[in-house]
Every structure is written in C-alpha cells, then in structure tokens.
Amino acid sequence: MQRHDEHKVTAVLGPTNTGKTHLAVERMCGHSSGMIGFPLRLLAREVYDRVVAIKGANRVALITGEEKIVPKDARWFLCTAESMPLDKDLAFVAVDEAQIGADPERGHVFTDRILRARGREETMLLGSEALRPMLKALVPKIEIINRPRFSTLTYAGAKKISRLPKRSAIVAFSAEEVYAVAEMLRRLRGGAAVVMGALSPRTRNAQVAMFQAGEVDYLVATDAIGMGLNMDVAHVAFASLNKFDGRRQRRLTVAEMAQIAGRAGRHQRDGTFGALVEEGPGAFTPEEVLNIEEHRFPPLEQLYWRQGEPDYSDIAALIDSLESRPAHRMLWAAPQAVDLAVLKRMASEDWVRDRVRSPAMVARLWAACGLPDFRKLGVDPHTRFVERVFRYLSEGNGHVPHEWFAAEIARLDTVAGDVETLAGRIAAARSWAYIANRADWLADPAHWAARASAVEERLSDALHASLTQRFVDKRTTLLMRQIGADPRALPVVIGPAGEVLVEDHPIGRLEGFRFIVAGDARAADKRLLLAAAERRLGDERTRRGVALAEASDADLTLAAEPGAVPTLCWTSLGTHLAVATLGPGPSVLRPRVLLDRALDCLSVEVRARIETRLRDWLAAKLKRALPGLVVLDAVQRDPAALPASRAVAAALVAQGGLVARAELAVAVDGLDSIARKAFRGAGVTIGALDLFDPRVLKPGPAWWRRAVLAARQGGVVTSGAPPGATVLERGAPGATLDQGYRPVGGQAVRVDLIERMARAAHDARGANGRKPFVLDPALALSMGLTRPTLERLMAGFGFRPAAGPDDLPRWTWRGRPPAPVVPPPKDNAFAALATLAGPLGL
Numbered sequence: 001m002q003r004h005d006e007h008k009v010t011a012v013l014g015p016t017n018t019g020k021t022h023l024a025v026e027r028m029c030g031h032s033s034g035m036i037g038f039p040l041r042l043l044a045r046e047v048y049d050r051v052v053a054i055k056g057a058n059r060v061a062l063i064t065g066e067e068k069i070v071p072k073d074a075r076w077f078l079c080t081a082e083s084m085p086l087d088k089d090l091a092f093v094a095v096d097e098a099q100i101g102a103d104p105e106r107g108h109v110f111t112d113r114i115l116r117a118r119g120r121e122e123t124m125l126l127g128s129e130a131l132r133p134m135l136k137a138l139v140p141k142i143e144i145i146n147r148p149r150f151s152t153l154t155y156a157g158a159k160k161i162s163r164l165p166k167r168s169a170i171v172a173f174s175a176e177e178v179y180a181v182a183e184m185l186r187r188l189r190g191g192a193a194v195v196m197g198a199l200s201p202r203t204r205n206a207q208v209a210m211f212q213a214g215e216v217d218y219l220v221a222t223d224a225i226g227m228g229l230n231m232d233v234a235h236v237a238f239a240s241l242n243k244f245d246g247r248r249q250r251r252l253t254v255a256e257m258a259q260i261a262g263r264a265g266r267h268q269r270d271g272t273f274g275a276l277v278e279e280g281p282g283a284f285t286p287e288e289v290l291n292i293e294e295h296r297f298p299p300l301e302q303l304y305w306r307q308g309e310p311d312y313s314d315i316a317a318l319i320d321s322l323e324s325r326p327a328h329r330m331l332w333a334a335p336q337a338v339d340l341a342v343l344k345r346m347a348s349e350d351w352v353r354d355r356v357r358s359p360a361m362v363a364r365l366w367a368a369c370g371l372p373d374f375r376k377l378g379v380d381p382h383t384r385f386v387e388r389v390f391r392y393l394s395e396g397n398g399h400v401p402h403e404w405f406a407a408e409i410a411r412l413d414t415v416a417g418d419v420e421t422l423a424g425r426i427a428a429a430r431s432w433a434y435i436a437n438r439a440d441w442l443a444d445p446a447h448w449a450a451r452a453s454a455v456e457e458r459l460s461d462a463l464h465a466s467l468t469q470r471f472v473d474k475r476t477t478l479l480m481r482q483i484g485a486d487p488r489a490l491p492v493v494i495g496p497a498g499e500v501l502v503e504d505h506p507i508g509r510l511e512g513f514r515f516i517v518a519g520d521a522r523a524a525d526k527r528l529l530l531a532a533a534e535r536r537l538g539d540e541r542t543r544r545g546v547a548l549a550e551a552s553d554a555d556l557t558l559a560a561e562p563g564a565v566p567t568l569c570w571t572s573l574g575t576h577l578a579v580a581t582l583g584p585g586p587s588v589l590r591p592r593v594l595l596d597r598a599l600d601c602l603s604v605e606v607r608a609r610i611e612t613r614l615r616d617w618l619a620a621k622l623k624r625a626l627p628g629l630v631v632l633d634a635v636q637r638d639p640a641a642l643p644a645s646r647a648v649a650a651a652l653v654a655q656g657g658l659v660a661r662a663e664l665a666v667a668v669d670g671l672d673s674i675a676r677k678a679f680r681g682a683g684v685t686i687g688a689l690d691l692f693d694p695r696v697l698k699p700g701p702a703w704w705r706r707a708v709l710a711a712r713q714g715g716v717v718t719s720g721a722p723p724g725a726t727v728l729e730r731g732a733p734g735a736t737l738d739q740g741y742r743p744v745g746g747q748a749v750r751v752d753l754i755e756r757m758a759r760a761a762h763d764a765r766g767a768n769g770r771k772p773f774v775l776d777p778a779l780a781l782s783m784g785l786t787r788p789t790l791e792r793l794m795a796g797f798g799f800r801p802a803a804g805p806d807d808l809p810r811w812t813w814r815g816r817p818p819a820p821v822v823p824p825p826k827d828n829a830f831a832a833l834a835t836l837a838g839p840l841g842l
Contacts, residue, residue, distance in 0.1 A: 009123040011098075011135050014147035015295040016262025017271070020126045021047065023147070024094040028076060029054055031121060034092030035077035037084040037113055039100055040224060041066065045201040048078040065372060066433035066456075067201075068449065081109050086117060093119035098127035099255070099300065101134070104247065107304030108334035114138060116308055130255050130297045137330045138303075151265040155289045156235060156272035162188045166217040167234040169225060170276070171260050173243035179419070181239050182220040182471040191216045191472030197224035200426055202460035207467060216472055223256070225263050236264040236273045240282055247335070251281070254288055255297040305331040310366070312359040315347045318366060338379060343369040345383045346390070355394040364393055367438070374430040389435065399443045400435060406451075408432060413455045415462035419470055422463040429456045494540050512570075512577035513541050513598040538601065544572070545602040548579060549609035556617050560707035562719040562733075568593065568614050580614055582711035588653055589622055589633050591711035625704040628683040628693035629657050635682075644670030645678070648691065652684065654712075656705040657693035658740055658751065664691065687755040688797075689742065694752050697740045699723040706739075726750050727784040745792040753783050754793070761797050765813060772802035772810040 012020050025047060028034035038044040041064045048062040048069075061074035063083045077085070081095065101111040114125060115138060125135065125142075135142050161184050164170070170185070170192075172178045178196060185192040193211040195204055208231055211219045219231065223243070238260070241252050252260075265271025273292070275283050284292075291297060305328075311321040322340055325333050343366065346352045356365050368390040373382040392400045409432055412425045429452060435441055436449035493501045498510040509516050515537065548570050557576070559567045568580040578596055585592040593614045599607055623630050635641050635649035647667040651659045661668060668686065671679070676686060683693050696705050702720055710717040721734030721741060728735040728748045735741050735748035742749055757779070764773045780790045791801065794811055802812040 008121070009118070009125065009139050009142045011125040011127070011131070011139075011142050011144045012147055013127055013129045013132055013144060015129070015149045015153075016259055017149050017151060017153070017265055018147035019150065020147055021096055024096065024124050024126055025050060027122065027124060028092045028094065031091035031119075033075040033090040034094070034119065035079060035084060035088065035090050036094040036096060037079050037081040037117065039081060039097045039106075039110075040197055041080055042197065042199070042201055042204050042224065043096070044078045044080050045205075051076055051078060066430045066437065067453070068437045081106075081113055084113060084117060090119055091121040092124070093117050093122075094124040094126060096126045098125045098135075099131045101131075101303035102300045104245065104304060104335050105337065108306035108337070111303040111305045111331065112308035114303070128255055128259070128297065129295065130300045133299045134303055134330060138328065149262070149295065150268050152270045153262060153265060153293060154270065154272050155284065155293060156274045158275045158278040158283060159237060161185060161237075161276060164189075164218065164237055165235050167232060168217075168237055169219040169221055169231070169233045169235070169263060170237045170239055171221055171223060171225065172239040173222060175222075175420075175423070177239055178220050178222060179471075182467075185218045185220065186471045189218055191468075192218040192220045194467050194471060195219060195221040195225060197222055198423065198427060199463070200430075200456055200460040202457055203426075203464045203467070206460075206464040210468070210472070220471075223260050225260065231263065233263050234265070234269075234271060236261050236271070238273070238275045238282070238284075241275065241284070242281060253297075254291045257284075257288060258292045258295065258297065261292055302330060302332045304334040306334040306337075312362040312366070314359075315343075315353065315356055315362060315365070318362055319343060319347065338373050338382065339366075339369045341379045342383045342386050345379070346387060349387070352387075352390070361394065364398075365390060368393055371431065371434055374427045374434075375424065376427070385431070389441075393441060397443070398440065400441055402443060402448065405432065405435070405442065405448055409448075409451055409455055413458065415458060417466075419463065419466045422459055422466055426456060426459045426463060429459060494537070500537075510537065510540060511575065512572065512579070513544060513596075513601060541601050542603070542606060545599065545606040545610060547572070549606065549613050551613065553617060553620075556614070558618070558621070558704075558707060560703060560710070560717045563716050565716055566591075566707040566711050568618070579610070582618075582707070584712055584714050587633055587636075588656055588708045588712045589619075589626070589629055591618070591708055593618065622704065622708065625701050626657065626696065626708075628695055629653055631682045632657070632684070632693075642670075642672075642675055644668075645675045648679070652691060652693070655738065656709050657684075657696040658738070659691050660737060661687065661690055685752070685755060687751070688758045689754060690737075690751045692740070692751050697750060697752055702740070709738075726753055727789075744796070745786075745789045747786060747789045749783070749785065749789070749793070757783075757793060758797055761794065761799060761811070764811075765799075772812045774810055777809065 012023060014020065021043075024036055028036060029051065036047065038047065044062060044064055045067075048060060052060045055076055058071045059073055059075050061071065061077045062069040063077060063079040063085065065080060065083055077088070077090070079085070081100075095110065095113045095117055098110055098114055101107045101114060103110075114135070117123070125131075125139075129146065132144060135144065159165075161170070161181070170181050172181055175196065175198070178194060182192045182194050193207040193216050195207055199207070208219075210216050212232060219225075219233065225231065225233075238257070241257070242249055243252060244250075261271075261273035263271075264273050277283050305326040307321045307324055311317040319340075322343075323333070346365070346369065352365070356362050368386055371386055371389065373379075375382075377385075389400060392398075392404075409429070412429050412432075414425075415422070417425070433449065433452040433456060436445055436452045439445060442448050494510060495501065500508050500510055500515070551570055555571045557569045557571070559569050559576075559578070566582040567578045568582070569576045570579045571577075579599065580596055581594045582591040583594045593611050595607060595611060599610065602610075629652070632649040632653045636646050636653055638646070641649070644667045648664055648671065651664055651667070668691070671686075679686060683695060685692055685694060695701050706717050706720055718739070719733035720739060721728055721732075725734075727750070728741055730743050730746050730748050732748070735743065737743070737751075740751055742751055742754055744754075760779055761775060764775050775794075785793070790809075794800075798814060799811040800814045802810040
C-alpha cells in the first residue's frame with residue numbers, strides 16, 4: 001500500500017463502550033473508498049452487514065481467511081487484520097483493536113498494520129489508552145483522540161451462577177469451561193447462548209439472536225466478546241481470571257480484564273462486572289477493581305514485530321528476513337509463530353528445496369505455510385497437511401486436485417454428532433474454505449468456495465441446533481419466567497403413584513425416597529428440580545419416613561440373594577424398596593442396620609425411628625428362625641456361665657451354629673456333664689467331628705444363617721446347597737464345612753448325616769469288639785454315598801474293610817492311631833472319634 005504523510009494518521013483511544021468502531025465505520029462511509037481491519041472474523045462479518053445496509057451489497061467486500069465476498073465494484077472492504085490487502089489504494093484505512101500488537105501470537109500482524117497500512121486521505125488506529133506511548137514513538141506525527149466511555153462501569157462483587165442477574169454474560173477461557181458454565185446455567189436458569197471465536201458467523205449470529213430476542217437470559221462466551229461484538233449485556237461475570245495464551249497459563253492483565261468487562265452496558269446504559277468467586281485466584285483484587293472502574297491501565301512497553309515485506313529471493317533469505325530483529329527500540333521480535341515453524345520444517349525437505357527455485361515459488365511456499373491451523377492439531381500434523389497442499393501447488397498446473405477437495409468436503413458434510421464433533425468438522429471445513437478462497441490454488445475457486453461455504457452453513461445450523469438442545473431447556477426457561485427468579489416457587493405436584501409434575505409436565509417420579517428423572521430429561525434436571533421443589537418433596541419424604549417407621553411386619557422383608565449384600569426392603573405402593581442393608585454388628589444375631597443413603601433427606605429423629613423399627617423386626621425374625629443361636633448368644637454373655645461354656649457358645653454363635661470340634665478341643669474337654677446336658681437341651685449336638693445345631697441345616701434357617709453371616713463379614717451372601725440335599729459333589733455351591741457339609745473324598749456330606757453314620761457304625765460294632773460286622777447298606781444308599789466315600793468315611797471313624805462269606809461289606813475296628821489321645825468324657829461315647837478326623841479332611 002502506498003504510504004502517505006504521517007500527519008494524516010489519527011488514533012482513537014479509550015476504554016470499551018466508547019463507540020470507536022462506530023466512529024470508524026462512519027468515517028469510512030464518508031470517504032469514496034475505505035477498509036477496516038478487525039481482530040475477529042465474527043466482528044468483520046458483523047460490520048460488513050452494517051455497511052451493506054448503508055452502501056449496498058454490490059459495493060462492499062468482505063475478506064477473511066475463510067470467506068471472500070468481493071463484488072466487481074467493491075469500494076469498501078471489511079477484513080480480518082491478517083487478510084487486509086495492503087496493495088490497494090483506498091481513501092480511508094482503519095485498524096481496530098490495535099493494542100493486540102502486544103500479543104505474542106498475533107501481535108506482529110497488528111504492529112505491521114500500524115506501521116504500513118495507510119489510507120490515501122485518512123488513516124485511523126483504534127485501541128486502548130495503553131497504546132498511546134507506543135503510537136507516539138512509532139508514528140511521531142500521529143494525532144491522538146481520547147474517547148471517554150459513554151456509561152459507567154461498576155464492580156458488582158462476586159455472584160454465584162445461581163444468583164446472576166438477567167442479561168449477564170459469563171466469560172470463560174476454554175471450550176471446556178464454556179460448556180461447563182453453559183450446562184450449569186441450563187440446570188439453574190433454563191439455558192444460555194454460547195459464543196466462541198471458533199464458531200462460524202452463522203452459528204454465532206443464531207446464538208446471539210436467541211440472547212438478543214430474550215429466548216435465553218444468559219450468554220456464555222470466550223474473551224471474543226471483548227473485541228467489539230455488540231450485544232445487549234448488562235453484567236459481565238468472569239468464570240476465571242486466568243487464560244492459556246498459547247504458551248503458558250497466566251492471569252489476565254488489567255487491560256484485558258477491562259476490555260472484556262467493558263462489554264457490560266450499551267451506549268449510555270450503565271453496566272456492571274464481577275467474578276463468580278469471592279476469594280482465590282478467580283477473584284478480583286481491590287487494585288484491579290479500581291483500575292478497571294477508572295480506566296487506568298499501565299502503558300504498553302513493547303509491541304511484537306516481524307518483517308511484513310519478507311525477502312523472497314530464496315528460502316534461506318525468506319527465513320532470515322522473518323527472523324530479523326526490529327530496528328526500533330520499542331519493538332520486540334515476535335516469537336516463532338506456527339507459519340514460520342511450518343516453513344522451517346518444510347525447508348529441511350529436499351523435495352521442497354528442489355521445487356522452490358524462484359522468488360515466485362518462494363512466495364507461493366510462504367503462502368501455503370500461512371494456511372492457519374484451524375483444527376489446533378499442532379505443528380507436526382499441520383505441517384504434513386501443508387506439505388500435501390504445497391506438493392499440488394508446486395507441480396503440474398499448480399492446483400489442488402478437485403477430487404481430493406471434493407472427497408474431503410463430502411466427508412465433512414454430515415450433521416450427525418454432538419457439539420464437539422460438529423465444532424471439529426466446522427474447524428476442518430474452515431481449512432478447505434481457506435484453500436478455496438486463494439485465487440490460484442484451485443481450477444475453479446468460486447465453485448469450491450461456494451461448496452465449502454454450503455457445508456459450513458449446514459454444519460453451523462446443526463451446531464446451533466445442538467448447542468440449543470444441549471444448553472437450553474425451554475420448558476424450564478418458560479417456567480422460571482412464569483414464576484419469577486425464586487426456584488422455591490415452582491408448582492410441584494406429586495401424584496398418588498409417586499409421579500412428580502411441574503405445571504402438568506412430568507419430570508420424574510419419587511420412588512420411595514429417591515427422585516428418578518423422567519426418561520426424556522437429563523440428570524441435571526434432577527438437581528434443578530430437587531433444589532427448586534425441596535420443601536414440597538421434603539414433606540412427602542417425611543410422610544413416607546413416618547410410614548416406614550410404623551410399617552407392619554408383613555410390609556418388611558429381607559432380600560438375601562447369593563452374590564448380593566443382605567438388604568431390608570419395605571413394600572410401599574406395591575413396590576419393594578430397599579431401605580437398609582446389614583453390616584457387621586456386636587454379634588451375628590445383632591447385625592448393624594445401615595439405612596440407605598436415599599433416607600439421608602429425612603430428619604435425625606425420623607431416621608432413628610426407622611432404624612429402631614427395622615432392628616426390632618429383624619431381631620424378632622432371627623429369634624423365630626434361629627432360636628438355638630438366641631439361647632447361645634445369651635450364654636456367651638452370661639457372666640455366671642463357666643468359661644468353657646461361654647467359649648463354646650461364642651464360637652457357635654460367631655459361626656452361625658456350626659463349628660468343627662477340632663477348633664474347640666480344649667473348650668469342649670473342659671465341659672462338665674451338666675454343661676453338656678445344657679448344650680444338648682439348647683439343641684446343640686456335640687458330635688464326633690462337629691458341634692452344630694441341626695436346625696440351622698434346614699432350608700429356612702440356613703437361608704437366614706447365610707444372611708447374618710454375610711452381614712457379620714461385611715460381604716455378600718454365599719450360595720447354599722439345594723434344599724434337602726444330603727450329599728453334594730465336592731466343589732459344588734454350598735459344599736463346604738461352613739455351609740454344613742464336610743468334604744469327604746469326591747463328595748461333601750451333611751454334618752448331621754456323618755454323625756448318624758458314626759452312631760450306626762458304633763451300634764453295629766456293639767459288643768463284637770474287633771470282630772467283623774455288617775453295616776446296614778441301605779443307610780449309605782439312602783444318603784447317596786458312593787462306595788469310595790463310604791470307605792473313606794469309615795476309615796475316618798477307625799474302621800477298615802473285612803472279608804466275609806458273602807458280598808455284604810464288612811468292617812472291623814482297627815483301633816486308634818498311635819498318636820496320644822485325650823480320653824473322652826464319660827457322657828459322650830463318641831467323643832474319641834474326634835481324634836480320627838484327619839482322614840476326613842482329605
């Protein structure tokens with residue numbers, strides 16, 4: 001662009017809401033031609049629409065990286081700063097948000113425009129007051145005009161999301177944070193519009209239109225709204241005061257805070273700003289608040305610079321010129337940007353150097369490296385994409401094949417997917433739109449630009465619909481408007497079957513004490529409606545809690561399915577509700593009743609009444625199902641009982657009425673005849689191998705026994721043997737001693753039947769002493785014992801097979817093992833057999 005006298009350059013500086021952009025548009029439209037460079041594609045598009053309304057579509061151009069609308073008679077150009085055509089001779093030129101020259105990533109572009117972009121009749125630089133010393137140093141004859149803010153900007157303190165006033169914009173600094181805040185607003189206030197710099201203009205305009213039309217009262221945005229986007233915002237809330245600037249996570253400068261906060265208020269309407277937290281790194285300091293309110297910002301100390309007119313004589317010269325140091329002391333060399341990083345990587349490739357042997361091809365290579373990384377892939381993946389594009393640009397007719405272009409566009413042309421997927425496709429489509437808008441990169445650029453634009457529009461419409469579906473609950477929005485801002489006023493109705501309705505809209509059901517969201521609602525609705533209807537649901541839950549505390553025995557049951565925790569259930573309204581589980585308590589018969597967490601909503605008094613009712617019901621059930629254990633539990637706690645009696649009782653209770661005699665040899669030997677008689681009176685069999693209460697082996701009591709043992713261990717209920725089973729295959733469910741079955745060889749025999757076999761063998765032996773005897777074969781057959789099991793069992797009892805005159809099995813006493821044996825008590829003739837238990841464990 002032709003340079004003109006510096007005295008024709010004017011700077012308009014001041015805080016936001018000063019009408020700087022509006023002034024520039026007015027000045028440009030007053031000239032015969034003009035151009036304004038903007039920091040955002042969205043802002044360029046917004047001003048383009050305004051100027052078209054003034055000058056007509058056939059005379060106004062829009063030039064951005066991904067979009068070009070350049071009529072043949074275009075005289076006024078609205079561009080992004082990177083896309084400004086500096087070779088045009090225009091009467092007026094302006095650069096908006098010129099203070100971005102201090103940004104490490106894009107600053108060199110804006111600094112170049114400050115130094116080189118000039119209008120034939122007038123040049124205007126728009127920016128922050130902090131830019132003043134830099135402009136005076138770089139453009140000595142510049143005329144600076146200060147524009148005061150039209151309205152007052154006031155700090156309103158920290159406000160939680162749930163208490164933000166209507167017409168608020170919440171600013172976040174990452175897509176993830178934007179989505180999280182928007183989701184929270186959907187839960188609490190019915191929804192929010194979403195604005196991010198990565199959105200297409202079509203999506204952004206649709207989202208802003210919702211906000212402007214009052215369909216939603218809140219807007220969630222990135223710091224893109226600080227760059228002149230005009231919206232009717234009354235309050236700006238900062239979700240964070242830290243951002244990732246492309247290199248590191250840092251706190252916003254005061255100027256950046258003010259730039260964003262300044263979006264609050266419109267023309268002469270005052271605005272407020274604040275944070276979402278009162279303390280910590282997300283809160284404003286008093287100094288920051290004072291500086292923002294009084295528009296006092298530290299002056300910029302440097303701008304970033306990179307050679308705007310690089311040397312295209314060869315690749316090395318191009319890189320050297322781009323890395324050259326600025327001559328002016330107020331300028332700093334810009335950090336290496338993505339385009340330069342890509343250029344350096346490509347310059348190391350032999351095939352690239354072979355193809356770039358003229359200044360024209362060097363310029364073409366540099367243009368290819370300027371393809372933005374819209375998808376944020378990183379330098380290496382982006383370099384591979386640029387390399388493929390440049391291969392086509394440097395061979396044959398120098399055009400990107402339309403087959404490749406068409407295939408990639410077709411792959412993106414689908415509207416299925418969530419918000420993140422659609423946003424990713426739009427980012428990819430922007431790359432192809434950028435390629436299509438290079439005049440000499442495609443054989444038919446106009447056709448393919450229209451094709452890329454159509455795909456982006458379809459994706460944008462789908463993204464708008466997806467954003468609205470995800471972050472706007474229109475039903476909740478309408479209800480909140482109807483009843484005002486107080487969520488406690490929601491008209492909640494609970495039907496007889498537990499259905500929960502708001503204004504006749506079913507939003508879920510109350511199953512017992514737990515709120516279950518309707519299938520067509522999202523989990524977030526549950527939190528909203530629970531908070532909104534806390535009092536109404538609380539009354540219903542209290543009523544149900546009292547009913548549970550007064551429940552009849554018939555309405556209470558214990559669920560003890562194998563593999564599950566034993567659970568107490570309450571039958572209410574035809575539904576079995578889990579209200580508590582059993583856990584370890586003082587003893588097996590006194591497990592702890594652990595109320596379900598769904599009952600946490602009840603008062604302490606009601607919960608105590610429920611716990612007492614469930615504990616009493618369980619105690620009564622156990623007394624009927626396991627009466628022997630109840631007696632033994634009293635014995636183990638009776639201080640008057642003998643120590644041996646208490647030890648035996650405690651072991652039997654702890655193991656649910658069944659314990660191996662070998663574990664209690666000393667204690668059993670310490671029992672006198674009175675104690676043994678007492679145990680027999682309590683139903684306990686002091687057997688040859690085991691001590692047990694035969695009643696716990698019956699199906700009903702065995703089921704209760706497994707339940708209380710699982711509670712004692714804090715685990716799940718184990719599988720039991722089939723009802724009535726006498727002998728099991730070894731390894732089958734329930735074929736263990738703790739379930740009442742002793743493994744013997746390949747089978748497991750119920751302990752009471754082992755005791756019957758021992759008594760039968762002793763009775764058959766009688767007075768024969770060591771003479772062979774015949775054991776009734778029908779006994780083993782009725783039990784289901786196999787011959788090997790019978791032989792192993794008899795060997796364990798101290799007998800061996802003996803020959804006889806017929807086929808009947810005969811047995812003879814082989815005597816005790818040689819190891820010392822404690823003499824058996826006189827009142828138990830079979831106690832000596834306990835010393836022979838070893839073979840049975842095989």
